Amino acid sequence: MTALAFDVNGRTQSVDVDPATPLLYVLRDDLRLNGAKFGCGLGQCGACTVIVDHGAVLSCITPVSLVVGRRVRTVEGLGRADRPGPVQQAFIDEQAAQCGYCIAGMVMRAQALLERTPNPTDDEIRREMAINLCRCGTHLRILRAVRRAASLLAASVRSSAP
Amino acid sequence: MTARVDRAARRRLLAAGGAIVVSFPLRAAPLARTSAASAPVAQLPGSLKSEPFIDGWIRIDALGGITVFTGKAELGQGIKTALIQVAAEQLLVDPRRVAIVAADTERTPDEGYTAGSHSMQDSGTAIRLAAAQTRAILASRAAMRFGVGVEDVLLRDGVASAGVHRAGYGELVTGEVLHVRARADAPLRDPRSHFVSGKAWSRIDIPAKVSGAAAYVQDLRLEGMVHGRVLRPAGPNATLGSFDASAIAALPGVLKVVQDGRFVGVVAQREWQAVVAWRRMTQIARWDETPSLPLPGTLYRSLREAPSEDSVIAERGTPPLDATTSISAAYRRPYQAHASIGPSCAVARVAGNTCTVWSHTQGVFPLRKAIAELLRLPAEQVRCIHVEGSGCYGHNGADDVAADAALLARAWPGRPVRVQWMREDEHAWEPYGPPMIAELRATLDASGAIVDWAHDVWSNPHSTRPGGAGDLLAGTLVADAFVPTLPKPLPQPEGGGDRNAIPLYAFPSLRITHHFLPRMPLRTSALRSLGAYHNVFAIESFMDELARAGKVDPIDFRLRHMRDPRAQAVIGLAAERFGWTAWRPRAGRGRGFAFARYKNLAAYAAIAMEVEVRRDSGAVRVVRAVAATDSGEIVNPDGIRNQIEGGIVQATSWTLFEAVAFDATRVTSRDWGGYPILRFPQAPGSIDVHLVDRPGEPFLGTGEAAQGPAAAAIANGVADAVGVRLRDIPFTPARVREALAA
Numbered sequence: 001m002t003a004l005a006f007d008v009n010g011r012t013q014s015v016d017v018d019p020a021t022p023l024l025y026v027l028r029d030d031l032r033l034n035g036a037k038f039g040c041g042l043g044q045c046g047a048c049t050v051i052v053d054h055g056a057v058l059s060c061i062t063p064v065s066l067v068v069g070r071r072v073r074t075v076e077g078l079g080r081a082d083r084p085g086p087v088q089q090a091f092i093d094e095q096a097a098q099c100g101y102c103i104a105g106m107v108m109r110a111q112a113l114l115e116r117t118p119n120p121t122d123d124e125i126r127r128e129m130a131i132n133l134c135r136c137g138t139h140l141r142i143l144r145a146v147r148r149a150a151s152l153l154a155a156s157v158r159s160s161a162p
Numbered sequence: 163m164t165a166r167v168d169r170a171a172r173r174r175l176l177a178a179g180g181a182i183v184v185s186f187p188l189r190a191a192p193l194a195r196t197s198a199a200s201a202p203v204a205q206l207p208g209s210l211k212s213e214p215f216i217d218g219w220i221r222i223d224a225l226g227g228i229t230v231f232t233g234k235a236e237l238g239q240g241i242k243t244a245l246i247q248v249a250a251e252q253l254l255v256d257p258r259r260v261a262i263v264a265a266d267t268e269r270t271p272d273e274g275y276t277a278g279s280h281s282m283q284d285s286g287t288a289i290r291l292a293a294a295q296t297r298a299i300l301a302s303r304a305a306m307r308f309g310v311g312v313e314d315v316l317l318r319d320g321v322a323s324a325g326v327h328r329a330g331y332g333e334l335v336t337g338e339v340l341h342v343r344a345r346a347d348a349p350l351r352d353p354r355s356h357f358v359s360g361k362a363w364s365r366i367d368i369p370a371k372v373s374g375a376a377a378y379v380q381d382l383r384l385e386g387m388v389h390g391r392v393l394r395p396a397g398p399n400a401t402l403g404s405f406d407a408s409a410i411a412a413l414p415g416v417l418k419v420v421q422d423g424r425f426v427g428v429v430a431q432r433e434w435q436a437v438v439a440w441r442r443m444t445q446i447a448r449w450d451e452t453p454s455l456p457l458p459g460t461l462y463r464s465l466r467e468a469p470s471e472d473s474v475i476a477e478r479g480t481p482p483l484d485a486t487t488s489i490s491a492a493y494r495r496p497y498q499a500h501a502s503i504g505p506s507c508a509v510a511r512v513a514g515n516t517c518t519v520w521s522h523t524q525g526v527f528p529l530r531k532a533i534a535e536l537l538r539l540p541a542e543q544v545r546c547i548h549v550e551g552s553g554c555y556g557h558n559g560a561d562d563v564a565a566d567a568a569l570l571a572r573a574w575p576g577r578p579v580r581v582q583w584m585r586e587d588e589h590a591w592e593p594y595g596p597p598m599i600a601e602l603r604a605t606l607d608a609s610g611a612i613v614d615w616a617h618d619v620w621s622n623p624h625s626t627r628p629g630g631a632g633d634l635l636a637g638t639l640v641a642d643a644f645v646p647t648l649p650k651p652l653p654q655p656e657g658g659g660d661r662n663a664i665p666l667y668a669f670p671s672l673r674i675t676h677h678f679l680p681r682m683p684l685r686t687s688a689l690r691s692l693g694a695y696h697n698v699f700a701i702e703s704f705m706d707e708l709a710r711a712g713k714v715d716p717i718d719f720r721l722r723h724m725r726d727p728r729a730q731a732v733i734g735l736a737a738e739r740f741g742w743t744a745w746r747p748r749a750g751r752g753r754g755f756a757f758a759r760y761k762n763l764a765a766y767a768a769i770a771m772e773v774e775v776r777r778d779s780g781a782v783r784v785v786r787a788v789a790a791t792d793s794g795e796i797v798n799p800d801g802i803r804n805q806i807e808g809g810i811v812q813a814t815s816w817t818l819f820e821a822v823a824f825d826a827t828r829v830t831s832r833d834w835g836g837y838p839i840l841r842f843p844q845a846p847g848s849i850d851v852h853l854v855d856r857p858g859e860p861f862l863g864t865g866e867a868a869q870g871p872a873a874a875a876i877a878n879g880v881a882d883a884v885g886v887r888l889r890d891i892p893f894t895p896a897r898v899r900e901a902l903a904a
Binding site: 017018021022025028029032033034035037038039040041042044045047074075076078079080081082084088091092095097098099100101102103104107125126127129130132133134135136137138139140141142143 | 237238239240364365367368369370371372373374375376377378380381383432433434437501502503504505550551552553555582584585800804807808809810811812814815833834835839840841842843845846848849
């Protein structure tokens with residue numbers, strides 16, 4: 001085993017694991033982060049979605065060796081239950097969850113989409129979110145939350161502009 | 163798990179001088195008599211029948227902290243929030259002051275299973291009465307202490323007062339004061355003055371779920387916890403030919419390999435090591451398989467030929483001899499999966515001769531009994547604690563993985579063992595929603611009215627829940643195997659395969675027959691709404707066919723046969739909000755309508771849909787759906803909307819896409835590739851839910867009200883759009899193209 005170093009939510013982390021270990025297991029078991037969820041282990045459902053640098057990545061099929069030296073963000077990095085970030089706040093405002101198991105992955109994919117495309121159309125949102133499965137049927141609330149998040153993010157960009 | 167009272171938020175609110183929503187005065191109701199000689203237990207409503215003492219439901223500590231106890235589990239339906247609202251309303255406190263403990267065999271009432279849309283009717287009713295009686299006790303204790311009349315006591319957000327006198331709730335009810343029998347006539351607050359019940363209170367669990375706080379059994383990290391995986395047989399009847407346990411035991415991190423008959427599992431130090439070991443096990447195990455499953459294309463024939471237990475569940479009138487038209491049709495539904503997004507997971511610890519299991523089961527008490535039998539321990543030495551999992555929608559792998567964890571924990575005692583099913587464990591081994599056939603026949607008179615109706619339904623069991631150790635997958639795999647409970651039909655009025663087979667329409671003559679098929683080639687059990695999904699699909703499709711045959715508007719046709727005013731109201735409301743009469747046809751688009759009252763005794767739901775059919779691809783899409791529901795008195799309108807929206811989307815997925823696939827020996831749909839479900843581009847364009855509130859009426863369960871009507875509304879919309887009638891679920895593009903070409 002070798003120590004592998006990468007940035008997680010703004011802090012450098014070093015883990016001593018088999019480099020083939022999927023990022024998901026390192027996040028959950030070594031770094032004790034709950035946000036990324038095990039759904040399929042096959043890259044089919046999106047429950048494990050995190051952001052690596054600027055793109056949404058399926059952490060269940062991404063060996064940890066591939067993120068060495070890179071910047072990983074999980075839902076924990078966007079805010080806390082008592083101080084949610086804009087995308088999280090939008091999901092709370094829309095009550096966009098039932099069981100909620102898929103939601104952290106949805107939030108991360110939405111975050112990545114909105115960083116790339118700040119004002120997506122409904123079709124663009126549906127196409128991008130198509131990778132992530134929801135079984136409770138919360139889809140229309142999630143779509144509303146992503147649209148609301150787009151306006152919240154735009155507002156936060158405006159308010160933080162010099 | 164306990165939901166913490168958000169004291170910090172409340173302090174901030176008070177510090178900011180903000181008004182607490184509950185801060186308005188109300189005269190306390192007169193003291194309710196609380197002698198043990200009050201109403202007999204049998205007459206108590208809801209779950210007060212099984213737990214008649216109010217301190218089984220509500221406790222108030224010395225500091226005034228209020229805790230509600232429920233035997234029902236949070237499944238993502240928002241039940242914890244709704245039950246807190248119910249209690250806070252009657253206790254006149256801010257809901258944020260109320261904590262809730264749910265489904266723990268050591269701490270909460272035994273309310274059986276969290277199933278059948280019963281939680282508000284069972285637990286909500288019990289907690290409402292217990293809280294109302296607690297309020298009366300608080301008022302009377304305050305009156306005694308203050309030396310005033312009970313009518314002069316003011317209860318307000320945790321404090322009783324009268325003139326200069328003040329006392330917190332916690333000072334008024336010490337010790338055994340709340341250990342009194344509940345009363346069916348406890349004084350409920352007037353629905354017109356409700357301040358939290360009936361409001362769209364935000365779900366207490368969502369902030370944690372969007373921010374990665376520990377929320378699920380999958381997130382438990384107990385001290386010293388190790389990781390297990392199980393190796394399932396190749397198919398339901400496969401026996402283990404060869405397996406080299408020593409090759410697995412030699413892998414890095416492996417602590418123990420367990421082999422007991424067909425039950426094979428591994429315990430490893432780290433989770434990824436357990437996964438690597440599991441993968442290796444799948445590669446080296448050799449299974450002997452014997453064909454036992456129906457061949458492709460013969461499923462429905464095999465159901466009709468299977469031994470059946472027949473019962474006529476409803477019969478009235480006599481079929482007329484002079485009727486003019488008789489029409490019949492058959493509707494079919496395949497095996498369908500719960501297909502939870504998170505595969506089932508459990509943690510178990512065996513210490514000495516005790517076992518603790520953390521599980522997302524729908525029934526901690528029945529699971530305790532089954533695990534105790536599996537481990538051959540007395541039930542009191544097993545504790546089951548509910549921790550949320552991924553949505554289950556009925557009997558999924560939750561109980562089975564709990565049994566797996568218990569067996570592996572017994573083999574590695576003293577340490578918590580976390581067992582996480584892999585994707586294929588869930589897809590291939592959960593108990594499926596049963597395949598069903600419904601054959602309907604109607605006779606109409608010269609005026610086009612239905613004068614006779616017959617409905618025959620064939621179905622495998624809709625409940626194989628534990629029960630005993632033989633109802634746990636692992637219990638049937640161990641060498642000294644346990645025998646599954648003999649499946650029995652669930653009795654009416656709720657029913658299983660015959661759930662909602664009796665139409666709510668006022669037909670003068672009818673005969674409804676349930677053909678119960680106990681022999682299961684693949685294990686089946688409760689999938690959300692049980693037989694109601696298929697029976698309502700059949701009835702409401704057939705009503706549409708009859709209306710079309712008579713060239714009558716399908717909503718007028720339904721209303722002509724409907725006497726229930728609450729049913730008429732939701733049908734009318736859905737039609738109006740959809741714009742049914744103003745709707746104009748266009749190429750490839752159709753409108754469909756359907757209605758049901760779930761179980762004929764829970765929530766009413768009517769759904770109108772606009773549906774698009776692509777003639778080239780055969781793809782069906784729900785353009786928009788408009789629903790109207792009546793759930794009795796509403797506790798949380800947004801919770802009801804979320805359930806109805808979710809029910810419509812989930813049923814759209816079942817109806818358009820889903821069927822379990824298998825060959826002669828094994829299930830072949832073992833992941834999301836083999837068992838596709840609806841994704842975002844296929845989700846309905848819009849869903850509007852309109853609610854009829856009935857203050858003062860009993861709570862009516864809502865979680866399973868939409869599924870049947872949604873399926874039929876799609877089928878009826880397709881028929882309206884392109885003139886073909888789809889009676890075989892799912893309506894895949896290939897099936898639609900085939901029907902269009904016929």
